[in-house]
Amino acid sequence: MTYHPKSDFIAVMMERGFLADCTDYQALDDALIAGAVPGYIGYDATAKSLHVGHLMNIMMLRWLQKTGHKPITLMGGGTTKVGDPSFRSDERPLLDAQAIDDNIDGMNRVFAKYLTYGDGPNDALMLNNAEWLDGLNYLDFLRDIGRHFSVNRMLSFESVKSRLDREQSLSFLEFNYMILQAYDFLELNRRYGCLLQMGGSDQWGNIVNGIDLTRRVLDHEIYGLTTPLLTTSDGRKMGKSAGGAVWLNGDMLSSYEFWQFWRNTTDADVGRFLKIFTELPVDECDRLAALEGSEINDAKIILANEATRLLHGEDAAQTAEATAREVFEKGGVGDDLPTLVLQAEELTDGVSIVQLLVRAGLAKSGKEAKRLIAENGARMDDAPLTDAGLMIHSANLPIKLSAGKKRHALVHLAA
Template sequence: MTYHPKSDFLATLVERGYLADCTDLQALDEAALAGPIVAYIGYDATAPSLHVGHLLNVMLLRLLQKTGHQPITLMGGGTTKVGDPSFRSDERPLLSPEQIGQNIASMQRVFARYLDYDAAERPALMLDNAEWLDGLNYLEFLRDIGRHFSVNRMLSFESVKSRLDREQSLSFLEFNYMILQAYDFLELYRRYGCRLQMGGSDQWGNIVNGVDLTRRVLDAEIFGLTTPLMVTADGRKMGKTAGGAVWLDPELLSPYEFWQFWRNVADADVGRFLRLYTELPLDECARLGALGGAEINEAKIRLAGEVTTLLHGAEAAAAAEATAREVFERGGAGQELPRLELGAGDVADGISVAQLFVRSGLAKSGKDAKRLIAEGGARIEDEAVTDPGRILDAEALAAPLKLSAGKKRHALVVLKAGATS
């Protein structure tokens, strides 16, 4: 018989589709009903920003706080020095402490859009596992913590097994990662009374290790919960596009480009994404997701607006929508488009059309730009480009130019003041 949670947090979590697995759903529900629970999700600082693939679990932390519980965003200042091997084919490149610190600082700005770290009651906590991992004594750690782990069991976890089955190297450094993550849960329980670790379904093995370790060492009742692996209707991993990762930091991806990502999702994904990535009522999500024909485009615009508002604010979302309507419906060159700014040195000898498409991010390389042009997908000011070697000088670039790659990707080329003199 399927258990139906009664606590606001878990009932909403199940209704909206966030749940993949839970170590003991009924016991966790009873704990949530008995009083506020503290829960965490860990984030290694391997990149300068979170991306859309992280957003599901960020929304889960937001739901946790909005239903009266306390979220912890645990930054992996310590574990990033090791690298999570889960479902990777090779070892992550090791980062310097300075790079890790910079990455954590930029990620904090994103979290602050979704979580309240200054709430009077149960504020979100931002912690760094370097606080307890950096000072570990290796021999004491092996004796006190390592003895609770079975190598046979560790080898059986799918994240490790898949790597070994493909005969790909797994370093001893990486093999220690799951022990360190389990130790994080133990320390968070000791220090903050944290009773729940959440994460993506690829973290199930690591989460279960933490639950088992804390029960063995402290005889504590704690829980693990995972969200589904997010793939789009066409089977692609959520957040990956032809242009690369869909970053949540506006310095790496403009609000307009973020808005466009959601505007362009597949029809079949609209209802599910509305449930998971917005806070619209479920009946409204169902209504919008059921629209067909041209009407589904308005549902996608609503999805893009709601998600962009949460991350970048209502003004940025409105500006992105206005730019999109200007570009697509009226053929204009909206000011919120991604911009390529050129200086005098860039245009001293002119610049080729192919270079413009590469430097604006609409093509990955000169070869990619030439292919785009040859296939008729490149346009300047809505006119087809036929010659990749065509040179544009400062006079030709005196006014902003709109570049288009296909029907959905655009950029503005702008010459800095004084570059024409």
């Protein structure tokens, strides 16, 4: 891309690797130069926490605010009742209103770590699309909004086409989702002057829909910007680890496990991840990425510290690093490891080591735990586990369990 941005925001997006595409670079750049631009990203409330896969666009909102603009986090209290079909093979499970509200509460705790909310010109806004979607009159909506959408064009979008090409069912409920998302952008522009929608590259069609609808209904010019699909250097989707999703809420994933996720980054990804997930200067990211041999591990520790500091705070980052050094360099136990607490009554007849590996989050199932033991991948107190039938009693506790070289948990008896 040869475009040379004038605004700080687009410059940051380009040099740090956030930018996949934009509907109109020049016009958006001019708007960003002219004043504080409100920009939003939408989040459906499908879980009680966001995960690392969301972190790229959360950082994008943070940079929007840091460069003098106004981020909007739009919670999908309305659209979650429908479910985004984009690039899914089946329909999402439908959630009731209470579950949606509970999930929104959990997700909001993460945004507060990265953004400053308030009433100032570039303070962030937390909004919920249930504000305008819950009260829609169906016939009015069809007449006023639905008439602007071509079914032929909607069928051509890759997110829909891929489902139909595989002859997988796409319900009318899901088909409405892209209309509702387009309507979100219209309402945000009408109510809050929002000029920009951002999202992953898989949202391009939905974003363009919203721009077209707003132009037709309000005759306003608004813009879209997308991020690239983020995968690791070995082709895996960002946000998953051997133990499952890397959650951002501390009650679903400890700060130590979060730190360890970043410490385990492959060498080839360090520079790219430093630019996206930390605020270190770009030239420093490039310097760290160029380290070779064992020195690249220093860059990984910096990545882990910086990412953990943003989410969990400086103390949590320092404690996680100290725990890692205690566990890996000194062979100790480390006070900040993920911990499974057992009640005395659970241990009357003993608990199987297989069950403990699962409950400690080191294996997803008993079958996986047994395979881990059979392949010499499990250890107890740093000694290889060879007996899948081993029973643990209260006299054996506390113990440290390990899966591979980098995943550990403590098991101890309740006080």
